[in-house]
Amino acid sequence: MSSGMRAEEIVPLQIDRMACTGHGVCAQILPRNLTLDAHGYPILLDALVDPDDGDTAIRMCPARALYWKGS
Amino acid sequence: MTPATLNSTGVQLLDSLEAAGLTGRGGAAFPSAVKLRALTRRRTGVIVNACDGELGAVKDGWVVANHRDDLLRGATIVGRLARGQVSFAAHRGSATEERLRRAGVDTLDVPGRYVSSEESSLINFAEGGLARPMTKRPLYIQGGRDSTGRRIPPTVVLNAETVWRIAQIAEHGPEWFRRYGTAAEPGPRLASVGGYVGRPVVIETQAGVPIGDLLAAAHTRSDAEYVLINGLGGAFAPIVAITSSPWSREGLARFDARLGPGIIEVLDPRRCPLDIVGDLLSYASGESAGQCGPCMFGVPELSALWQQFVRSPSARHRRALEVNLGLLPGRGGCKFPDGVAGVARSALAVFSDHIAEHAAGRCRYAARRSS
Ligand code: SF4
Numbered sequence: 001m002s003s004g005m006r007a008e009e010i011v012p013l014q015i016d017r018m019a020c021t022g023h024g025v026c027a028q029i030l031p032r033n034l035t036l037d038a039h040g041y042p043i044l045l046d047a048l049v050d051p052d053d054g055d056t057a058i059r060m061c062p063a064r065a066l067y068w069k070g071s
Numbered sequence: 072m073t074p075a076t077l078n079s080t081g082v083q084l085l086d087s088l089e090a091a092g093l094t095g096r097g098g099a100a101f102p103s104a105v106k107l108r109a110l111t112r113r114r115t116g117v118i119v120n121a122c123d124g125e126l127g128a129v130k131d132g133w134v135v136a137n138h139r140d141d142l143l144r145g146a147t148i149v150g151r152l153a154r155g156q157v158s159f160a161a162h163r164g165s166a167t168e169e170r171l172r173r174a175g176v177d178t179l180d181v182p183g184r185y186v187s188s189e190e191s192s193l194i195n196f197a198e199g200g201l202a203r204p205m206t207k208r209p210l211y212i213q214g215g216r217d218s219t220g221r222r223i224p225p226t227v228v229l230n231a232e233t234v235w236r237i238a239q240i241a242e243h244g245p246e247w248f249r250r251y252g253t254a255a256e257p258g259p260r261l262a263s264v265g266g267y268v269g270r271p272v273v274i275e276t277q278a279g280v281p282i283g284d285l286l287a288a289a290h291t292r293s294d295a296e297y298v299l300i301n302g303l304g305g306a307f308a309p310i311v312a313i314t315s316s317p318w319s320r321e322g323l324a325r326f327d328a329r330l331g332p333g334i335i336e337v338l339d340p341r342r343c344p345l346d347i348v349g350d351l352l353s354y355a356s357g358e359s360a361g362q363c364g365p366c367m368f369g370v371p372e373l374s375a376l377w378q379q380f381v382r383s384p385s386a387r388h389r390r391a392l393e394v395n396l397g398l399l400p401g402r403g404g405c406k407f408p409d410g411v412a413g414v415a416r417s418a419l420a421v422f423s424d425h426i427a428e429h430a431a432g433r434c435r436y437a438a439r440r441s442s
Pocket residue numbers: 015019020021022023024025026027040041042060061062063064065066
C-alpha cells in the first residue's frame with residue numbers, strides 16, 4: 001500500500017497506552033499533532049497525522065506503542 | 072450476512088434479539104444482536120460476567136441467586152451460537168462464585184479489584200494473564216494479539232443479566248419483551264438501590280418508571296439529599312430534582328447519567344458530600360491498574376487536587392483541577408479514567424453550593440457533626 005493511498009483513507013494514529021513508557025520521541029517527530037503532559041506522556045491533539053511522519057514515529061517509538069488504527 | 076454454519080434456530084434467535092432491541096446490561100448498552108451476529112463468524116469463547124464490578128452493583132449476583140436455571144439456559148444458547156467454551160466470571164470469594172461452582176459451571180475467580188471485571192481484563196485473566204485491561208488494539212471478539220504480542224483467541228464477554236434476558240426472549244419472544252420499557256430502551260430491566268435506605272433492593276423494573284418509585288421501593292430515608300448513579304463510571308444528582316424524572320436516557324441526560332448498569336446509591340446526608348467524593352477519588356487512585364501513564368499518575372493527582380480544592384476552593388485550585396480533568400478522558404487503555412473524571416465533574420456541578428460554603432470558610436456538616 002502506498003503512502004498516497006493511505007492519505008486518502010485518513011487512518012488516524014493511535015497510542016497503545018499500556019505499551020507507552022513516556023519517552024516522548026513521538027512529540028519530537030510530530031510536534032503539530034502531539035504534545036506531552038507533565039509526566040511526559042503524549043496528548044494526541046490531532047490523530048490525522050501526515051502518513052510519512054506517522055510511519056517515522058511508529059518506527060522510532062522505543063515502546064512500539066504507536067500504530068495506525070485497525071493495524 | 073448470515074454464515075453457513077448457523078442453523079435455522081440460530082438465525083431465528085438472532086432475529087428475535089434484534090426485534091426485541093436487547094442491549095447489553097453491563098452498562099455499555101451495545102445492541103446484543105450485533106454482538107452475537109459477529110461471534111457466529113468464527114469459533115468464539117464466551118465469558119458471562121457476573122462480577123458486579125461497579126460500585127454498588129449487586130444485580131449480577133442476584134440473577135445467579137434467583138434465576139440460575141434461566142441464566143444457564145441463556146449461556147447454553149449463546150455457547151451454541153459461538154461454538155466455543157462458556158465460562159462464568161465472579162469475584163473471588165463471593166457468594167456468587169460459590170453458587171456458580173455449586174452449579175457445576177466453569178468459573179473464573181476474578182480478584183475483587185475495580186478494573187478486574189472490565190471486558191478485556193476478563194479475557195486477559197481467562198487466557199492465564201492478570202485480570203487487568205488490555206489495549207483494544209484488536210477487537211477481542213475477533214481475536215488478535217495484546218500489547219506484548221500474546222495471542223488472544225476470539226472471546227466475547229456478556230453481562231449476566233443480558234444472558235438471562237436472551238433466555239427470556241428465546242422463550243417468550245420479542246413482543247413480550249417490548250411490552251416493557253420504552254421504545255428506545257425496551258425490555259424488563261434490573262435496578263439496584265442501596266446506600267442510605269431502609270431496605271437495599273434489586274428491583275425488577277423497566278426504563279421510564281419515575282426514579283422516585285425506585286427510591287421508594289428501597290425505603291429511601293426521608294432526609295436523604297443526593298444519589299450517585301452508576302458508581303465510579305456515573306454521576307451525582309439531587310433527589311428533589313430527580314425524583315419525578317423518568318429512569319431513562321432522557322430523564323437522566325440532564326445529570327449526564329445513563330441507565331448503565333442500573334445502580335442508584337443514596338448518599339448518607341450526615342456526611343459532607345465533598346468528603347464522600349474525596350473518599351471515592353481516593354479509592355479510585357488505588358484502583359488504577361498502574362499500566363498507563365495518564366491514569367497511573369492522573370487519577371492519584373486528581374484525588375490530591377480534589378482534597379486541596381475542597382479545603383480551599385480558590386480559582387487557582389479550581390484551574391489545577393480542571394486541567395487534570397481535561398487530561399484524563401481518552402488517554403487510558405480502558406475507560407476507567409474517563410469514568411472517574413466524569414464523576415468528579417458531576418460533583419463539581421451538583422455540589423456547587425457546598426463548594427461555595429467551603430469557599431466562605433463554612434461547612435454545614437461540620438456543624439451537624441459537632442451537634
Ligand atoms: S515515543 Fe512511544 S513510548 Fe514515547 S511517549 Fe511517544 S508513544 Fe509513548
